[in-house]
Amino acid sequence: MGKKIVIVGGVAAGPKAACRVKRILPDADVTVIDQDNLISYGGCGIPYYVSGDVADEKELRSTSFHMLRDEFFFAKAKGVKTLTSTRALMIDRGRKTVLVEDLPSGKQNEISYDTLLLATGSRPVILPIPGNEADGVFTISDLHKAVAIKERLARGEVGKAVVIGGGAIGIEMAEALTDLWGIETAIVEYMDQLLPRIIDWPLAAILEKHLRDHNVEIYLGEAAEEIVVTDGRAVAVRTGKRTLDADLVIMAAGVRPRSELAREAGLLVSERGGIIVNSRMQTSDPNIFAAGDCVEIPHLVSGKGFVAPFGSMANKEGRVAADNMAGIPSTFKGGVGSFILKAFELSIGSVGLSLETARAEGFEAEFSLSSPSDRAHFYPGQDIVCLELIFDRKTRKVLGLQGTGPMNDALSARIDAAAVAISSGATIDDFGNIEMAYSPPFSTAIDPINAAAYIADNLCAGRMRQIGMEDFFAWMAEPSIHPDWQVVDVRHAKQAAPFVERFGSGLWASLPYEQVRDRYRELSTEKTLIVFCNAGSRSFEIQVFLDYAGLKNNLVLPGGFNVIRRIGADWLPVS
């Protein structure tokens, strides 16, 4: 036998690295240790297992050719030894050993390594609130919990559920509970929007409406303060504002790297708890590598470290770690946080920094919001995507892209293309020329990603001036805060009519797009004109013309009615 390689962690990065090492060094002695008895599973599939889309948990730990990835499989097919139900207790870096405990027997022994890989993953945050350990409170952290949840659902024990946390897992679980099981589900989120820090308000608001339309209750800006327990069993979640009945509580308040083993061994660990690695995935001990949810990687936009707990990243990092453990100098440069989520019939995704985050990071960040068709507008089945491009005014670098779309791959295609571009430091000019493959059944001649960049270019050049969607909503909710604002609705007169009727032409004027050049003199020269259309593009054209005509006191509402109706508001006329 050759080099002795020990890997702690058997879910994603660990097995990936183990198998890759064996393919490079077939004579290596590779051992994977995991405290669980179930290993090498697709944790991201848990919500789909709970929902019933995936019938059996075994499917989450099977190969695409339907073999169960268990100890037998790793031994027979991969030549990798696995020690399951075995916990790594301590690393002795001097002697290059790991002290492990066989959990069923409690027996401890030492395993020696030439090279060690830590793929210890992450653990869900358990909020330090009363009742957090009651029966019926679950995190989504492993297959056993998933099975336990599904069993409760199948037994009909759950009528109401509360999900604590409006991040990706919380939303996926809310869909799983509501959609197939018909459970009354509420999401409680401490921040004042869903997917905080990942996406900005307009898109979060679209998601929120979509979830509400699918009978998910949403409570934002409310902390879960207590899980009310009766006879040891969770019966409700109390926030500062209300008490929500719950037979089942899903705690989905984020994850933290599992890095105690590394820290206790004296390896460098970041403030966020991520194990520090170089681009070869090597920790501060050259004989110890780390990969997956437990490490911190460079964010290619912010330049700072971040933790990217995605199975996809774990696989990439695990492969690079394996290469280096086997003597191949591969590198992993970092990530841009590519993210995609299904929520009922909506897809929502992002990459790079949100506007809010970019500004907090000190960028001179600005946004372009648009709502184009996902494929040729004349092609059957086309739908609208809402895209926000975040860019730096000073450097013209694109900092992020986020959006919502129908439940197909149109949005993820744009996120993916943007991820490649952002990773290489692309500017808005580069984005304007991204060559998305065009054919009417797939895309538009001016692709949404190009159009978003064009808007950014116009904003940078000062040709376009806009107001934010939040400001518009705040004004519509309380028009008196800006008595000098007036909407100029350049859509077809019929589309504008219900708004003019509801708000009066002093607040909502109709002047169709193709008539502006003839009739612009009818517009107020006193008011700030908010130019309004379906997507924002006609509004921009009108802005350019009005500026030229001397009516410079005007602003475009980017994204327009397409975005507004997806966010919804009680002030909207019923159409």
Next chain:
Amino acid sequence: MGKKIVIVGGVAAGPKAACRVKRILPDADVTVIDQDNLISYGGCGIPYYVSGDVADEKELRSTSFHMLRDEFFFAKAKGVKTLTSTRALMIDRGRKTVLVEDLPSGKQNEISYDTLLLATGSRPVILPIPGNEADGVFTISDLHKAVAIKERLARGEVGKAVVIGGGAIGIEMAEALTDLWGIETAIVEYMDQLLPRIIDWPLAAILEKHLRDHNVEIYLGEAAEEIVVTDGRAVAVRTGKRTLDADLVIMAAGVRPRSELAREAGLLVSERGGIIVNSRMQTSDPNIFAAGDCVEIPHLVSGKGFVAPFGSMANKEGRVAADNMAGIPSTFKGGVGSFILKAFELSIGSVGLSLETARAEGFEAEFSLSSPSDRAHFYPGQDIVCLELIFDRKTRKVLGLQGTGPMNDALSARIDAAAVAISSGATIDDFGNIEMAYSPPFSTAIDPINAAAYIADNLCAGRMRQIGMEDFFAWMAEPSIHPDWQVVDVRHAKQAAPFVERFGSGLWASLPYEQVRDRYRELSTEKTLIVFCNAGSRSFEIQVFLDYAGLKNNLVLPGGFNVIRRIGADWLPVS
């Protein structure tokens, strides 16, 4: 009025540039000239109009907000003058004038310009064969022809059709005729595969089978030598091998830039007929710009010039031309030929160079062929994509990506991401780390694009050795050409059984993947073993092990059975 800008061509690049110029220089005097009376239409939508997916040709020349883009629209909404049914006859560069003819009246007059844009587009190749002008012979070049074709279909005058040319338009038209109208349609292609030079054989063969399965007849390697005419009307197409009855003949043999106007004015025009422009879209006359199908642009992989007749490129080029005409120094760096096509339930796409083209261009080109799932293999509705990554062994640069997939956006998403990466000179290592957004309903933890790069990496490192799909098919068709070859089918024994039964275990041996480590000594040490599985990944693992075990005379069949069954063959056992 400000600067006088004249634009020749009113379909894609022309109108885009006209409107963009007006937004930058609202006081510019912009005139668009077109010899047609219908302008600003989505020519790529013609097959969908003919099929009936798009009911009215007006939809192809309407905005997303349902306004017809006619002369009135450009005048009223855009402030752009349009002279339709007006042909540009000659440019006088010294006097900066264009001589034009009003086609209905035959009247000629001169129009002066400060800056001129040539957006003259392309024209379809008309094969110089007898009968090419007969009634019933059409090219797909403008809306009038599309309307005329659809009228014939609607009148029930077409029972059989022949499409000359197996490129994108030919295939789209064949689908349109077959699918909705039920017309017996044949494609005649001069080269020995569909989409020649765009995709390589294995994927072209998948497309071919898919079309045949949808009742499109395909005749490859046959030139249309004559259109047989009776009473002035086309009745058949004669190739060197057969005569195909046809009430309708679609000539879809490619397009050529329309550059006579430029050439006659003394502007530089390439051998391929494309107008030569710099990165500002400026011709050899600094006052004359050009954009769209009529120009030659740099190919960012080959480094040579090419003509990219796509509406998407026309729009990008038109915008850059407009910027420069209006004093903004935008640049257009070139293209990578992103391409996507719907063919019934199949999507087929490519970007960069095909393997064949790359080798012809002198690259040390190699390919990785794979057939992974388009989303998590446990997620309902997942399907297989077949991907070929083309790369240079020496520089490790990715030269191209092509593939087939189900009729969703999964393939186009990979083509798009690859387009961005290839545009910036990405290597296979960069491709390995492309951060595609991952969630089971959208993608896989190891994305197909990453997996393709991993295979390329293994090929470059010599860890993987493969045979080409064409060589495998040639052998299976005639096993005696390689009597020393033997398939080792590492799939489940049940999957291998019909093959072993059909071919005998001397040619087709079954040894399941997970049993190889225990049973490899049963394998022949004399023969060349072709390791065979569904996708190629298990085969690679087995190859690594067999090499280690000393059985080095083995090759992987990349892509595996997933590709083979999509290509189809009469030697395949019926399953």
